[in-house]
Amino acid sequence: MAQKSIPTLALVRYPRIYSDTQGESHFDMVTVEQRLALAAPPAAPFYVSRDGPATRYRFYTFEPGWIGELHPCPTRQFLALMTGAVEMETTDGTVRRFGPGDLVLLEDTSGRGHVTRNIGDGFATYLVVPVPAA
Numbered sequence: 001m002a003q004k005s006i007p008t009l010a011l012v013r014y015p016r017i018y019s020d021t022q023g024e025s026h027f028d029m030v031t032v033e034q035r036l037a038l039a040a041p042p043a044a045p046f047y048v049s050r051d052g053p054a055t056r057y058r059f060y061t062f063e064p065g066w067i068g069e070l071h072p073c074p075t076r077q078f079l080a081l082m083t084g085a086v087e088m089e090t091t092d093g094t095v096r097r098f099g100p101g102d103l104v105l106l107e108d109t110s111g112r113g114h115v116t117r118n119i120g121d122g123f124a125t126y127l128v129v130p131v132p133a134a
Helices: none
Strands: 009-019 025-037 046-048 058-062 067-071 077-083 086-090 095-098 103-106 114-118 124-130
Touching: 025 086
Parallel strands: 009 103
Antiparallel strands: 009 025, 025 046, 058 124, 067 114, 077 103, 077 124, 086 095, 086 114
């Protein structure tokens, strides 16, 4: 029986919204490397990224039909959608839809910001982790 090769590197990708020097918002993708590590012995090795700073969290819940008109985010923050369906639009016209389990990093703390819409039939709830400026 051939032994299965275990990669030593795994990648996590997530979108972010940022503001350019003219104050316009855009999406791009962030890639985080993970390495196989014995991180919680005696559990088997699993993939781990480097630590990032975070000290608190909060939840955002949007009612059905809620629209957050064009606005910058109040602080640099990760949003992990727990329930519902949300659409975000940047000022360059790009629209992305997010569902449960999706993660986005908001960095457009200045400029015109973005629009957020609850496009589902129910409440949309995010776990929000504010993070310091990069």
